[in-house]
Amino acid sequence: MNPTDYQFIGDMLKRRSGMLLAPGKEYLLESRLMPIARESGLGSLELLAAELRKPGSDALQAKVTEAMTTNETFFFRDTSPFDLFRDDLVPAMLQSRAADRRLRIWCAACSTGQEPYSLAMILREMADRLVNWQIEIVATDLNSEVLEKAKVGMYSQFEVQRGMPIALLVKYFTQIGEMWQIDAEIRAMVKYRKLNLLEPFGELGKFDIVFCRNVLIYFDQMTKREVLERISAVMSPDGCLLLGAAETVLGITEAFRPVPEKRGLYVTPPTGAAASGADTGLQALRAI
Numbered sequence: 039m040n041p042t043d044y045q046f047i048g049d050m051l052k053r054r055s056g057m058l059l060a061p062g063k064e065y066l067l068e069s070r071l072m073p074i075a076r077e078s079g080l081g082s083l084e085l086l087a088a089e090l091r092k093p094g095s096d097a098l099q100a101k102v103t104e105a106m107t108t109n110e111t112f113f114f115r116d117t118s119p120f121d122l123f124r125d126d127l128v129p130a131m132l133q134s135r136a137a138d139r140r141l142r143i144w145c146a147a148c149s150t151g152q153e154p155y156s157l158a159m160i161l162r163e164m165a166d167r168l169v170n171w172q173i174e175i176v177a178t179d180l181n182s183e184v185l186e187k188a189k190v191g192m193y194s195q196f197e198v199q200r201g202m203p204i205a206l207l208v209k210y211f212t213q214i215g216e217m218w219q220i221d222a223e224i225r226a227m228v229k230y231r232k233l234n235l236l237e238p239f240g241e242l243g244k245f246d247i248v249f250c251r252n253v254l255i256y257f258d259q260m261t262k263r264e265v266l267e268r269i270s271a272v273m274s275p276d277g278c279l280l281l282g283a284a285e286t287v288l289g290i291t292e293a294f295r296p297v298p299e300k301r302g303l304y305v306t307p308p309t310g311a312a313a314s315g316a317d318t319g320l321q322a323l324r325a326i
């Protein structure tokens with residue numbers, strides 16, 4: 039692919055999704071975009087780039103952008119965020135929100151659903167402590183195809199073997215031929231929505247716990263800051279953010295601070311109610 043087309047596609051990806059196209063990724067464009075080129079009756083990436091430049095190519099641009107996303111994910115990825123969720127965050131929030139019995143969780147780049155379903159299974163396992171609680175898991179992604187797969191909740195043997203404790207597989211999945219489908223009851227706990235993190239998301243409402251894992255790594259510093267600051271604006275005052283193992287807020291924004299000894303966990307700096315300690319069951323965590 040010639041450098042002008044490479045630059046053009048890189049600029050388009052950045053503008054539409056925040057994703058950076060590093061130099062030397064021609065092989066990636068070839069493998070991910072040639073199927074779209076062929077499907078559109080175009081025999082090469084040069085012809086595809088020319089088509090993308092035409093006015094009215096918005097749908098094709100969206101398709102190309104979605105095809106360039108990396109959707110790697112697996113159940114209980116990295117273990118510790120899910121341990122934190124089960125052992126620290128939910129128990130603390132059960133105390134701090136005992137009056138209104140509501141908990142809202144957002145998986146902000148959920149890919150094919152393994153992350154929100156891991157959270158849903160944890161909550162299902164805690165069901166006896168959550169009687170009469172209204173718990174919502176909202177899961178969003180830019181890519182429509184992964185969202186469709188997530189909604190169906192059907193996974194291969196390989197996918198369910200990655201990270202999933204066998205006891206949960208037996209308990210919450212049904213084998214259908216060579217695939218495993220997560221039970222309707224767990225699927226119903228997650229609401230999927232298509233959402234680009236570069237676009238406004240205030241209408242999703244406020245969240246107590248946000249998982250935004252392994253997506254900021256694809257963005258430049260300015261985009262990371264901008265997205266993190268808008269996430270902080272949709273979090274409850276004592277809300278918690280979980281980032282991926284290779285991600286941080288340090289040197290990017292003051293909207294969150296890391297919780298020492300709790301890798302991957304970030305909280306907003308204490309202000310208002312959280313600062314006065316009036317309404318937070320997370321004081322112990324926040325005080326670390």
Ligand SMILES: C[S@@+](CC[C@H](N)C(=O)[O-])C[C@H]1O[C@@H](n2cnc3c(N)ncnc32)[C@H](O)[C@@H]1O
Pocket residue numbers: 054055056057107108109110111112115146147148149150153178179180181184233234235236250251252253256282
């Ligand atoms: C590597 S996956 C991470 C999945 C999961 N959070 C995890 O950690 O296992 C990154 C996801 O981010 C999504 N993504 C990339 N850019 C995005 C954007 N601007 N808005 C929303 N989602 C985006 C991709 O479609 C992809 O599914």
